Amino acid sequence: MAKCHPLLTCEDIEQFKFSEEIGHMGYVKEVWHSYWQKFPVVVKKLRTFDLAGEIAGPGYLQGINLMKNFYKPSVLLQLVGHCNDTIVTEVHRLLDARDLEIRFKEYPLYNTLQTRMQLCVSYVDILRTLHSGHDGKIYVQCDAKNLQKLAGQFLFTEDFRLVLSDVDSMETILVNGTNRKLIKCTDWGEVKGYFPAPEELWPYKGGYDASKLPLYDEKIEIWKIPDMCWYFLGDDVSTLQLKRSLNDINNQCKNRNPRKRPTAEQVYETYLTIYQDIIKK
Structure with a gap:
């Protein structure tokens, strides 16, 4: 992602409109479909209002750093941008x-x-x-x-x-x-x-x-x-x-x-x- 466009920032992400909630992935994150410049993306936000989100918080933030810095990113879901506890990723419509x-x-x-x-x-x-x-x-x-x-x-x-x-x-x-x-x-x-x-x-x-x-x-x-x-x-x-x-x-x-x-x-x-x-x- 960073080779063709800088990672999206908080300012970019604040302009997103959420079109469809995908669901709770492990009851830790809220997951939404959205668009960035007509490109479909997925937006994930940590659920900080319950115990599961609190427990998962450190690992969640560590995961963002891993997605940003991993030496062979092709094996990981591609990060498009992040802001605090919100991340934006590529879409895979066939799901998991x-x-x-x-x-x-x-x-x-x-x-x-x-x-x-x-x-x-x-x-x-x-x-x-x-x-x-x-x-x-x-x-x-x-x-x-x-x-x-x-x-x-x-x-x-x-x-x-x-x-x-x-x-x-x-x-x-x-x-x-x-x-x-x-x-x-x-x-x-x-x-x-x-x-x-x-x-x-x-x-x-x-x-x-x-x-x-x-x-x-x-x-x-x-x-x-x-x-x-x-x-x-x-x-x-x-x-x-x-x-x-x-x-x-x-x-x-x-x-x-x-x-x-x-x-x-x-x-x-x-x-x-x-x-x-x-x-x-």
Whole structure:
């Protein structure tokens, strides 16, 4: 955005007229459609009048800085402007990945193995970028208690790829050579079930205490890759052979020992090879 026009300022944003409320994204933000010089945009404003907004405030402001300064902006929702707790972004009219099957019904020509595997590749491509440590930081998405919650963090582009739209709940692992400052995702309480990585679960007897939860790293996201990819591939019988070809790398992702899981880069390379094989066939 900044290469073709300066980011919009408070003065620019004050002139916006809100045409349609999209809804509350996680009950933290008010989200509206609007226009800037006839270009459709989305306007998001932090809900500061309730507890959820107050809790999310620091992460929300941190997310704005990430969108402004991230070294590879193509994987993130494009920032158009911001003013205090209001941000303006590009529009993706296919909305988020929770509506996957609805979108394929609306656009049946895209409902192919190639497009579905493309989504798996796109998802892991975003992870490998966030995990690259390019600026001495590894970014981990903490707002991922279950599959639907995580899917809601990503928007579809018009050619059925993904962009990460919600960066309010990113934790940062600082990397200094081989030294790392590890993290734990505790803002929204205890996580349970099969979807979170084993190291995210409360490991002790007795009541949950966030302060005593052990630390972990970005490998919690590697654990979730197979579930997300299976979601993108769907349940049709035509995906069975493709899923069998993914079993080896996906089983590695599900290793209960995080140190034995592959990196996002390694998963990406394997997924990309399988995707390219689909195209050749």
